[in-house]
Amino acid sequence: MSSATGLKRLSLVISAVFAVGLAALFAASALVPTERVRNAVIAEIRAATGLEPLIRGEVKVSFFPTATVSFSDVVLGDANETEPALIADRLTAKLQLLPLLLGRIEPADVSLTKPLILVKVETDGRSNWSNLMATLTRTLKPGAESGRVLSFSEIRVSDGTISVTEPSRSLAEELTKVELSFAWPSITRSFGATGQFVWRGEPFDASANAADLLAALSGDRSGLKIRLAGAPFKLAFDGHVSQRPSLKMEGTLSADGKSLREAMRWAGMHAGAVGGMGPFAIKAQASLIGGALTLSAANMELDGNVAEGVLALATNPRLSLKGTLASDTLDLTAYLTQPELVHTSERDWSRLPFSVDGLSDFDLDLRLSAARVSIATAKFGRTGIAANLRDGRLTLAIGEAQAFGGALKGALVVAKGDGENASVTSQLQFFDVDLESCLGELFGLRRLEGKGNLTMVLDASGDSVMAFARTLSGTATLSARQGALNGFNVEQLLKRLEQRPLSIAGDFRRGRTPFDKFDIVLRITDGTANVEDVKLEGGSVRLGLAGSASIPMRDLDLKGTAALVSAGSDAPAFELPFVVQGRWDDPIMLPDAQSLIRRSGAAAPLLDAVRDRKTREQVRSAIDRLNRVEPTPAAVPAPQ
Secondary structure, three states: OHHHHHHHHHHHHHHHHHHHHHHHHHHHHHHOOHHHHHHHHHHHHHHHHOOEEEEOOOEEEEOOOOOEEEEEEEEEEOOOOOOOOEEEEEEEEEEOHHHHHOOOOOEEEEEEEEEEEEEEEOOOOOEOOHHHHHHHHHHHOOOOOOOOOOOOOEEEEEEEEEEEEEHHHOEEEEEEEEEEEEEOOOOOOOEEEEEEEEEOOEEEEEEEEEOOHHHHHHOOOEEEEEEEEEOOOEEEEEEEEEOOOOOEEEEEEEEEEOOHHHHHHHOOOOOOOOOOOOOEEEEEEEEEEOOEEEEEEEEEEEOOEEEEEEEEEEOOOOOEEEEEEEEEEEEOHHHOOOOOOOOOOOOOOOOOOOOOHHHHOOEEEEEEEEEEEEEOOEEEEEEEEEEEEEOOEEEEEEEEEEEOOEEEEEEEEEEEOOOOOEEEEEEEEEEEEEHHHHHHHHHOOOOEEEEEEEEEEEEEEEOOHHHHHHHOEEEEEEEEEEEEEEOOOHHHHHHHHHHOOOOOOOOOOOOEEEEEEEEEEEEEEOOEEEEEEEEEEEOOEEEEEEEEEEOOOOEEEEEEEEEEEOOOOOOEEEEEEEEEEEEOOOOEEEEOHHHHHHHOOOOHHHHHHHHOHHHHHHHHHHHHHHHOOOOOOOOOOOOO
16 A cells, blocks of 8 residues: 555656746746747857858748757858858758756757758868867867867768868769768767768768767767668778878778779779679778878779789879789789670670770779689789779780790780770780790680790770771781691602692691701781791701782781702702681691692693693683584474
């Protein structure tokens, strides 16, 4: 019974307190004029922000169900600035209940509806919000002149827009559909911001936390955590920030995304026509000083490739990237427009567009090394490459590459040409390489065995591989040793024709011709390779060629002489002119018919007779009589 009585008394006390509170609230609403509330809130905003509020709309004060004051069409700005810092459809301040009961007007929190927040950054780093930062710093300092910290500790933004401009660098960014909450609880020194917004057409979730708001505003060192998550990428930073003597951020930075290509497009960068550039991730120790970002102990992944190293990113005077990366295994197949320059089942080179528009977006100075590199079916060993991009001109310098069983050195330069064209210049040297695999991967030509050296100094322009083939000019030299020419057994063919000159039936494209030396010198002009010197020496065979080859059509039109040489003598025992025509990956070799007829004892008189004008008509008359068909007599009708 006593317990029930106690609960009853407690409920009566609570009801009495609640009733007194309501009565006090009613009294406050009756005794506190609207104008006083309006002026008190404006004064609080002015003191907190250092900006001058301008109320251009109506003011509403409400005490039920909560005490609030609402201003419509609000402008905040610096008296020295021509443009306002903030324009909002409505500013609503929630009033603290206890101070209100005691006759004081103190906002608990502030919300902005459809605000337009303008941030203008000057060359020296100051902005039109610098006064706000300075005011917050003074207000939050212990023992400040005001005698207390801010009365409100949270600002909410609903359906807002944030515009950031830096006229000196022609930079402008805009966040729309902003839903953010800024909070600095009075019981802690931290500051937090969470919310969502749309940036360049993509929605993002964002959060930021400063461990010490006063230190961060004063420019002293403060802990900082940032999270940003959207479709283009996810980013996280966990470290420290300071602004004395200049902006400095240090900590762990990580970022990842499903497609680097899409992230570059979102950032306004040209992704190019190359393939790959899919899933990516990076984690590193980051140091941002001024406008320069350094990533040390960086671990990067792109399209399944993993590399480690150091990168430095600068934004002033233009975007530039420098660094050194090392990898165990690299597969670069995905970055080709197609794995092969030409399919073996097709006659034409690739006609897919080749674009270099993105080369003007940034500068690059990168050193890359790898233990193993794969490009389509080509395999490379230890490789070191230096990539330099400046003023839209990309230079790839190959310091060392174990390629095709030998070594590769040289340089490749790609630059913007006329219109949509690109210009390509190459100086490549292959040393002691396996020629069958080297020529097969580069040109689809797999007729040459053995080791050798290949040097190419070439330049071309166009918008596709086919266009490059049509404009290709320069020189190429090949020096092979102790190999074989597949598809032809020249020695066997010469020996057979030496004994039986007219036994030319059969397919000559069989067998192989071993050689000790095989040298080729080509001069290329507008896609046509002219043979300046070709010499093949092997055993008893000597071979010389002259003519041209069409690189766009991949055709050969060559004439040469094959000779049999007796042992211990340089004088040819038998010579045979021949022609080589057709596709260079499957050419046709045909001996000179007149030479074979001339060597034939039975056919030579016939050839001489044809050449003699007196006997030529007699021979032709005899051939015509042999081929003549006598007319069939007409049928005679039977007598009736």
